[in-house]
Amino acid sequence: MILCKLCLENFKRYVKFEIDFEEGLVGIIGKNGSGKSTIFEAILFALYGEFKDRGYKEIVRNANASTKDVVVVELLFEFDSIEYRVVREFRGKALTANAKLYKNGELITSGAKEVTASIIKLTKMNKEAFLHTLFASQKELTSLSNSKPEDRKRMIRKLLGLEKIDYIEKELIEKSRELKREISAFAEVLLSKEEKELKKEQIKQNLEAKKELNKASVIQGKELDSIKLKEIDIKKELEVFNKTKEQKQKLFGELELLKNSINSSLQNQSKLSKELEDLDNKQKEYKALEPIKQQYEELQQKLKEQTQLKEYHLKKEGLLKEQESLREQYKKIKKDLAQLEKECEGYEELSNKLKQINTYINQSKSTYQEIQTKEKEVNSKLFAEQRVINDTTAKIENIQALGRESSCPTCTRPLLEEYDNVINSLNGIIKHIQDEKITKLKLELKIVEESRKEWENSIQTQEKEQIELSNKNTLMLSKQKDLQELSIHLQTIEQKGKINNDELAKLEQYKYDENIHKALENSFNTLQPKYETLKSLETMLKRYINVKQELENTVKQVVSLNENYDKKEIDYKQIDYNEKNHQNKQKEFDEHIIKKDEKTAQLNKLNVDIATLEGEIKTVQASLDNDDKQLAKVQTKKDDLIDYDKIKISLSEFKTKLNSKVAPRISDIASSMYAQITKGKYQHIEVSNDFDFFIYDEGKKYPIERFSGGEIDLANLVLRIAISKTLNELSGSSQIGFLAFDEVFGSQDEARRMEILEAFHTIKEQYRQIFLISHEMEIKEMFERVVEL
Structure with missing residues (x-):
């Protein structure tokens, strides 16, 4: 695996950053905090989506980036002569993760977890193996030789991944103990042989008892079935009695209902006859009052006309009064307007004068501020000159107090014969400042x-x-506003007066006489009670036809109800029902039910006894079945315990075999490199099975602590590289072609640094890329290639 290029965007301290990785021995140089280690954190992050020993969401985004900015880490690398590109992105406030993996420019995997799994499959290394194999720091190197034996052994075992086997062994031991405890606990709850025999005998006895009860249950069931058949016959006879009785009761109820309906209809017939007679009398009274209706309506229309004329009359009087008020307002407003116009004269001149004085005040204040600034400057200069005088006076007093043997306050040499000259010089300085500067400054002030x-x-x-x-x-602005408001009000009054005049002209055609109006009202009030009586009679007579029709219908209904009653009475008398026979049959049925219930109770008791026996059989059998299950579980746990013991033996043998291979392999690789670096001075480094280190000098074995600091540093370096190569071989990742070392120079002098660099030059043929991270700026000339941050 060869690193080609890294691109970062809003990642930790980098807003935008790109780096091309060269081959050979490369120095990555920069001051503390410049982001050197961040580059390799980003490489680890790109491959596995995690940092070395902590989460990422709290620290991954650049401090100056917003939640809308995307965090991007992109790594280009070569593996087995194939180009791969992995891109990881984080978006939004929650930093939602996404990742993509490309092979020769073609997308092959997407998704954060999926890309990590693909990287592990490709490199055959997880994050921990990748770190332990390819990265090393100065602290890790020095701890190889400086640590206590147990700590060193623990550290190397962790690098080699052996601590996982220790963890598995520990877990197996704990699981074995737990299984033994569980097997012991099971032994306490399992049934003994005697208990099993007793339970089986109990089941046998219960089965025999159940058989006898089943026979008795069959006999009782047959007797109960016979009783139920007889019950059906009796029940049918009872149903006939009940139906006959219900039919007779129903007809009796219908007869009673018809009788009530006939009585009610007769009462209603009488009531309607009386009401019809009253309506005949009312009709005669209505005909006598009918002429009043036309007279009343004529008076009502005349009154409406008089009411309208009165409204016009009142409106006319109101308008005349309003016109008088408007005339008074008009005269007053005209007078007020003239007064306000006179008071508002000269407003423009006053406004211009106010603007001028405002401008002049602003200019004056600006000049005043400049004078204040000048005054502060002069005071400051006076204070400074006075401070020089005070300091010089203090020097004079100090010299006089010390005498002629004192040192010059300026050059610190002894004064001696220059004593008076120095005193006079200092007094001259004070006089010059007093006469030439302070006097002028005071005058200026x-x-x-x-x-x-x-x-x-x-x-x-x-x-x-x-x-x-x-x-x-x-004040003048306020008066101008009043002038404008009065002008608008005057226009409103003029418009209102005009409208009122037009209304008065229209109302001149209407004449109103109050006496005529009152005479009509008196006539109307006299006639109104008679008219209301007429209207009341008119409303009552509207029911005349309905009442007459309703009376006719009621007479017909009474005839129909009587006919229906006679028919129902004949049907009622024809029904044959004997109450005494019905009661006797009901008594026979009740006695039969009691007998059936007694027989049912006996059968139920037998069934309960059978169920009880079945429950006891099931309980005892369940106890036996459960004991068989527990025995099976115990056997399973015993089998597991045997398997765990076999695994522990296998792991122990594996550890022994691994140790026998790992330590010699580290020793071979380290010896070869150390002999090459020391130019044959030291031929062999031995690594014991407990990971103690020894160096052979002239054929004799010595502990690593016996040698000088430079020799130990070189030995630590080759041992760490040997461990990395061994890890590489164990993981099967033969394609990894780079190493990275962080601050391996420490606080060493130039000679030691040269020795370490020479060691790296010696082994660089074995790796295509070796990266050395350092904050020592002065060593950058020692590298073939340098990346300076």
Whole structure:
């Protein structure tokens, strides 16, 4: 596997970044925080969708990117001479993941989990194996020799993936213990041989008892069936009695209902006859009052006409009064308008004057601010010069206090004969500042202060005038508004007066006489009670025809009901029903039911006893069946325990065989490289089965701690590379062609760095790409190729 190109977008510290990976020994150089390690985090992330030891959603997006910006990691690599491209994207606030894998430009897999699975299948390495095989840091290198034996052994076992076998062994031991506990627990609940025999005997006895009860149940069932057949015959006879009785009762009810209907119809006939007689009398009374109707309607129409004339009259009087009021308003508004027009004269002149004084005040304030700034500058200069005088005075006092043997405050040499000259020089400085600078600055400050006061007074005077003009302007604006409103109101009054005149002209044609109106009202009020009586009679007489028709119908109904009653009475008398015979048959039926219930209860008791025996048989049999099942489960767990023991033995043999291969292989690879790097000075590095390291010097074996720091660093380096190659071989990933080392130079001096670089140059033929990450800027000249961040 060879890395070709990495492209990042909004990934961690990179907004936009691309890097082409060269072959050979490549240095990736940059200061701390420049994003060196992020490049290899991105490679791991592109391949497996995860970081080294934490999740990604909280840190993957660039801090300056918004939730709308897409996070993209794209890696181009070559594997077995085939070009692959993997792209991972994260979108939205929730960072929804998506991934795609291309082979020679053609999409072959999509989906985050699917792409990760394809990468693992291709490289034959998961994330942990990839990290342990191809990446190493200075901390990991030094810990190979500096760690305690147990810690070193644990670290190398983790790199080799052996700790997973330890975990499986531990799990197997725990599972075996758990199975033994469960087998012991089962032994306590299983039935003994004696208990089984007793339960089988109990089942046999219950079956015999059940057989006897079944025989008795059959006899009782036959007797009950005989009783039920006789019950059916009696029941049929009872049904005939019941039907006859129901028929006779039904006819009796119908006769009673007809009798009530006849009585009700006769009462209604009497009532309708009386009502028809009353209506005949009312009809005579109505004919006597009928002439009043025409007279009443004529009076009603005349009253409506008088009411309309009265409305016109009242409206005319209202309009005349309103016209009088409008004339008064018109005169007053005309007078007020003349007064307001006179008061609003000179508004334009006042407005222009106010604008001028506003402009002048703004200009004056600007000049005043400039004078204030000038005053602050002069005060600042005075303060600075006074501070120089104070500092110089303090120096003089200090020198005088120390005497002629003191040092010069400027050059720090002893004063001696220069004492008086220094004192005089310092006094001269004070006098020069006092005479030449402070005097001039005070004079300048006085002029500036006077100018500031003059402008202050001028602005105050102008602001007073501005307030007066503003008040006058506001008052005049208010009067102009009143003038406009009065003009509109005058127009409204004129329009209203014109409309009223037109209305009055129309109303002149109508004349109203109040006396005529009152005379008509008196006549109407006198006639109205008679008219209301007439209307009441008219309403009553509308029922005359209906009542007459209803009376005729009622007479016919009474005749029909009487005929129907006679027929029903004949049918009722013809029904043959004997109440005493019915009661005797009912008594016989009730006694038979009691006998049947007694026989049913006896049969039910037999069935309950049979069911009880069956329940006991099932319970005992279930106990025996359950014991058989538990025995089967115990046997299964015993079989599992045997299998676990076999697996533990196999794993132990596998670990022994793996250790016997791994340690010698690491030793062979490391020895070959170390001899090449040290130019044959050291021929062999031994790795024990417990992963202790020894170096052979002139044929003798010594612990790695015996040698110098540079020799140990080189030994750690070749051991780490040997472990990587061994892991590569174990995983079957022979196509991995690069290594990456992070900060392997540490705080070593230049000679040590040269030795390490020389070691990498020695082994670079074995790998097409070796990447060294470092923050040491001065070593970048030592590399064939450099990527500077």
